Amino acid sequence: MFENVEQAAPDPILGLTEVFNQDPNVEKINLGVGVYQDTSGKTPVLPSVKQAEAIVLEKEVSKGYLPIPGLPAYGKAVQTLLFGADSELLTSGRLFTAHTPGGTGALRVAGDFLKQKTGAKKVWLTTPTWPNHGPIFAAAGLENEGFAWYNAETKSFDLAAALEAIAKMPAGDIIVLHACCHNPTGCDPTVAEWKQIAEAVAERGLLPVIDFAYQGFANGIEEDAEGLRLMTSIFGEAIICSSFSKNFGLYRERTGAVTIISKDADTAGKVASQAKVVIRSNYSNPPSHGGQIVATIFEDAALMDMWKADLTEMRERINGVRGSLVSGLAALQSDVDFSFVAQQRGMFSLLGLSQEQVKELREKHSIHMVGSSRINLAGLSENNIERFCKAVASVL
Numbered sequence: 001m002f003e004n005v006e007q008a009a010p011d012p013i014l015g016l017t018e019v020f021n022q023d024p025n026v027e028k029i030n031l032g033v034g035v036y037q038d039t040s041g042k043t044p045v046l047p048s049v050k051q052a053e054a055i056v057l058e059k060e061v062s063k064g065y066l067p068i069p070g071l072p073a074y075g076k077a078v079q080t081l082l083f084g085a086d087s088e089l090l091t092s093g094r095l096f097t098a099h100t101p102g103g104t105g106a107l108r109v110a111g112d113f114l115k116q117k118t119g120a121k122k123v124w125l126t127t128p129t130w131p132n133h134g135p136i137f138a139a140a141g142l143e144n145e146g147f148a149w150y151n152a153e154t155k156s157f158d159l160a161a162a163l164e165a166i167a168k169m170p171a172g173d174i175i176v177l178h179a180c181c182h183n184p185t186g187c188d189p190t191v192a193e194w195k196q197i198a199e200a201v202a203e204r205g206l207l208p209v210i211d212f213a214y215q216g217f218a219n220g221i222e223e224d225a226e227g228l229r230l231m232t233s234i235f236g237e238a239i240i241c242s243s244f245s246k247n248f249g250l251y252r253e254r255t256g257a258v259t260i261i262s263k264d265a266d267t268a269g270k271v272a273s274q275a276k277v278v279i280r281s282n283y284s285n286p287p288s289h290g291g292q293i294v295a296t297i298f299e300d301a302a303l304m305d306m307w308k309a310d311l312t313e314m315r316e317r318i319n320g321v322r323g324s325l326v327s328g329l330a331a332l333q334s335d336v337d338f339s340f341v342a343q344q345r346g347m348f349s350l351l352g353l354s355q356e357q358v359k360e361l362r363e364k365h366s367i368h369m370v371g372s373s374r375i376n377l378a379g380l381s382e383n384n385i386e387r388f389c390k391a392v393a394s395v396l
């Protein structure tokens, strides 16, 4: 039977790591997968996470199954991060949160729930978007199509084009928005622009799925949630997909969450019951370790301060690299203006290079990035940025 199975193409992001690992050049630069690297190129376990892990191991008394939605303390931490400790939503009875295997798991639960338990048929994705969005929703049985979001000429978010596209979307469709640090462009709407988008989405009767994988990487934990909090004050219903891969550095612990906001507590109870049915037939119940780490940090004020400092260090390093990259490229050539990189936020920017230029960078310079010319800025540091700028200038 397996002889009929055809070879699949490598994953456009995770597949890059294999190619990078096989590159023998000692000066190779990895700007592919969105994983934080410190100045020595390492992806560290955050000090706050290391301490929380010690507490978790000390206190853990069982390896029995968790409830389908995961640890209640983890759910509370997720909701507090999303909406703020004083949000009415936290006590409204309108929320259902489940620990999912990463942000990808959250998106898949959202897709499965929408397909199986509502009449939803189609998902609208920003153009461009994270390359896994389409396959996740397609695997759940939902059609997907792109809509205008990014202006490749101005290298910025295009509000007018987005609003025009939203105005044409049929009621009952799903729209996926990135709460901050848009992947791959790094271009986010302002809070005032989010208001206009939210009003347009609500007016069209669309169901928003908000992907929130980079909270704390743009301007701060609370600052990065401003757009989301404003939008959820406008939407009666929404689904939020959180990931703690980046902001807690818990990549391999698969620590994400799906949060469903219903219009009232009665509906939320029914939604929770059906979401649990969806999860049960997928991964049954979540892994424990990452959720325990996040919950432990949340319940300990000193660890919480430490985590905030860890996150600030990552954010400030990436934002610093943005500035160095702009000045480094400007010093080498004047034809192409890369100042947009300093305006953008999060791990990624799209350099605007052609596929041939990306290939040349990989083959001639051992610089690895996504085919769209998305770079992970965390892969750059004072140790390699000059070499990177010279290589980019040479392919322009």
Ligand code: LMR
Pocket (backbone or CB within 6 Å): 013, 014, 032, 033, 034, 035, 130, 132, 183
């Ligand atoms: C990325 O965009 O590189 C990350 O979100 C990792 C992934 O799973 O693709």
